[in-house]
Every structure is written in C-alpha cells, then in structure tokens.
Amino acid sequence: MSPEMSNEPQVSKVSPRARRALILMIAGLPVGFFAGRWLLGLRRDGHWGGFDPSGGDMLAFLLAAFLVFAGLVTAGLASSRKALGRRINGDDVRAVTPATSAQARFYAGQGLVLVLAGAMLAAPPLAVALFDPLSPLLASAVMTGLIALFLFQTVGNITLWIRSDELMRRTMAETAAVSFVLFQGLLFLWAAGEKLALLPALTLWDAFNVTMIGYLAISMLIGWRRGFAD
Amino acid sequence: MKNRLKVLRAERDWSQADLAQRLDVSRQTINALETGKYDPSLPLAFRIARLFGQPIEAIFQDEA
Numbered sequence: 573m574s575p576e577m578s579n580e581p582q583v584s585k586v587s588p589r590a591r592r593a594l595i596l597m598i599a600g601l602p603v604g605f606f607a608g609r610w611l612l613g614l615r616r617d618g619h620w621g622g623f624d625p626s627g628g629d630m631l632a633f634l635l636a637a638f639l640v641f642a643g644l645v646t647a648g649l650a651s652s653r654k655a656l657g658r659r660i661n662g663d664d665v666r667a668v669t670p671a672t673s674a675q676a677r678f679y680a681g682q683g684l685v686l687v688l689a690g691a692m693l694a695a696p697p698l699a700v701a702l703f704d705p706l707s708p709l710l711a712s713a714v715m716t717g718l719i720a721l722f723l724f725q726t727v728g729n730i731t732l733w734i735r736s737d738e739l740m741r742r743t744m745a746e747t748a749a750v751s752f753v754l755f756q757g758l759l760f761l762w763a764a765g766e767k768l769a770l771l772p773a774l775t776l777w778d779a780f781n782v783t784m785i786g787y788l789a790i791s792m793l794i795g796w797r798r799g800f801a802d
Numbered sequence: 803m804k805n806r807l808k809v810l811r812a813e814r815d816w817s818q819a820d821l822a823q824r825l826d827v828s829r830q831t832i833n834a835l836e837t838g839k840y841d842p843s844l845p846l847a848f849r850i851a852r853l854f855g856q857p858i859e860a861i862f863q864d865e866a
Contacts, residue, residue: 661819661829669819675828738843739831799834 596645614702628778629697635784639690647683650676678735681728688725692718693784696777743798747791754790755783804863808836810854825849 625633649656656671656679671679699714700706706714733741759779765771795801811821811832818832825832827846834840842850842862851858 657819661817661822669817669823672823737827737831738846739828739834739840742840797839798830799837799839800830802830802833802837 625697625701626775626778628775628781631781631785632693632697632777635781635788636690636694638788639686639693643683643686643688643690645683646686647680650679650683674735678732681732681735685725685728685732688721688728692721692725693781695721739798743791743794743800746794747787750790750794751783751787755786803841804838804865805835806861807832807850810856810861811836824853 649659650671653670653673653676654668656676658668660671660675660679661669695714695718699711703710733744736744762771762774762779766773807821811818816824818836819829822829822832825846826849831840835842847858847862851861854861
C-alpha cells in the first residue's frame with residue numbers, strides 16, 4: 573500500500589524541538605535585521621564614528637546578546653506554566669504536568685538575572701560607542717547605574733541559589749570550582765608570559781570577557797554531564 | 803552508585819515529575835539520579851527511603 577493510501581496517522585519527521593528552533597531562527601531574522609539597521613543608523617548619525625571596538629568589546633557584545641536572548645526565552649517560557657511544564661516535566665508522554673507557580677517564579681527570576689547580566693556586560697562598551705567622547709560625568713552616571721544593577725542582580729543570584737534544589741546547587745558549585753582553578757592557572761601563565769615580555773598585555777576588560785565566556789561554556793558542559801539537557 | 807529508583811517509581815505508576823514533586827526537587831534531579839549522573843545527598847536519600855518505605859541500602863547499592 574502506498575503511503576498516500578495508508579490509514580496510519582502521518583508522523584511528522586521534524587521533531588517538536590527542531591520545529592521550535594526553526595521558528596525561533598525565522599523570528600530572529602527580522603530582529604537581527606532591524607537591530608542592525610538601527611545600529612548602522614546610529615553610526616551614520618555620527619554617534620559612534622570614533623568607536624573602535626576591541627576584541628574584548630566584541631566578545632562582550634556577543635555574550636550580552638546571548639545572555640539577553642537566553643534570558644528573554646527563559647522568562648517567556650516562565651510566563652506560561654503549561655509551556656514551562658512541557659519543557660521541564662516532559663518525561664511522561666501520557667500527561668505533561670504544568671509547572672508549579674514556584675517553578676514559574678524561579679525560571680522568571682533566572683530569565684531576569686540573565687537579561688541583567690547581558691545588559692551590564694553591554695553597558696560599558698555601548699556607553700563608549702554612543703557617547704563618544706564619554707565625559708567623566710556621564711561615565712560616573714553609567715558606573716553608578718552598573719553598581720546598582722550589579723547589587724540587584726547579586727540579590728537575584730542569591731535568591732536563585734536559595735530556591736534551587738541540590739542538583740542545581742551542586743552544578744553551580746562545580747562550575748565555580750572548575751572555573752576558579754582553570755582561570756586562576758591560565759591567568760598565572762598569561763601574567764608570567766606578560767612579565768617575561770613573551771605575551772601581549774591584556775586589559776582587565778579582555779580578561780574578564782574571556783573568563784565569562786569560559787564560565788558559561790563550563791556551566792553548559794557540567795549541566796550537560798549532570799543531565800540537564802535530557 | 804546504582805539505584806532502584808526507576809523501578810520503584812514505575813511500580814507506583816509515577817512520572818518523574820510526580821516523584822520530583824513528592825520529594826521537593828526538580829524533575830531534572832530525578833532524571834539525573836535514575837541515569838546515574840548524580841548521587842543524592844544523605845538527607846535526600848533518607849527522604850527517598852521514607853517515601854518508598856524501604857531502607858536506604860535496599861534502594862541504593864554501592865558498585866564497589
């Protein structure tokens with residue numbers, strides 16, 4: 573019997589996860605287009621004509637975009653307990669348990685913390701780019717805002733730690749430990765190479781962005797090993 | 803460490819989310835325990851033992 577004549581229900585070859593990824597990619601196209609057009613418009617208006625982004629700045633922008641995107645997706649998911657339940661409780665095909673309100677609050681908080689991290693990361697190079705030359709007064713205002721955001725985000729991080737279960741806490745603690753040992757070692761080697769005039773000098777901004785990307789990569793690896801991707 | 807969590811859960815027809823709710827942990831924690839990717843803390847092991855009404859050593863076995 574040909575497939576067209578079969579009474580069997582047609583099973584889609586595209587998994588729901590792949591379909592969602594495809595929809596997000598398509599949705600990202602206009603967002604990227606208009607964001608790019610806005611940034612180019614700013615450059616045309618002379619807002620960041622003198623801005624020459626360093627490698628660290630580019631890393632910061634990339635990381636900030638990733639964090640804001642991940643934060644918005646997480647917060648968006650948390651706005652629907654049914655959708656969140658599908659994502660985090662999706663082991664049982666008979667009935668997906670909707671997320672509890674505590675879980676929804678936890679993921680909304682996680683989304684907010686990610687968005688704030690992205691905003692803080694992008695703020696310094698963005699301020700330099702948009703207000704070129706950046707006056708000391710404006711720089712102080714940006715720094716004050718950053719300190720306020722940092723304190724707020726730290727409270728958010730501590731709240732997430734308190735509300736996490738033991739697997740999540742273990743994953744965070746392992747990520748922190750591995751990151752510290754790895755980057756402390758790398759920092760020493762780079763500093764020694766710099767002292768011996770064998771390596772170029774790094775700014776603190778460059779070093780911070782490299783460690784931040786490394787931290788995220790380590791957290792994803794440890795999360796994957798602990799089964800968070802399952 | 804090996805454990806019989808998946809079997810005990812299946813006997814009661816509970817999903818991972820059901821068990822997670824009863825133990826006040828995330829579904830990911832139950833999945834990590836069942837797949838051997840994570841060993842529970844002693845307090846969680848006691849909670850699991852109490853929930854299934856069995857001693858800890860009847861649920862968790864040392865592989866050594």
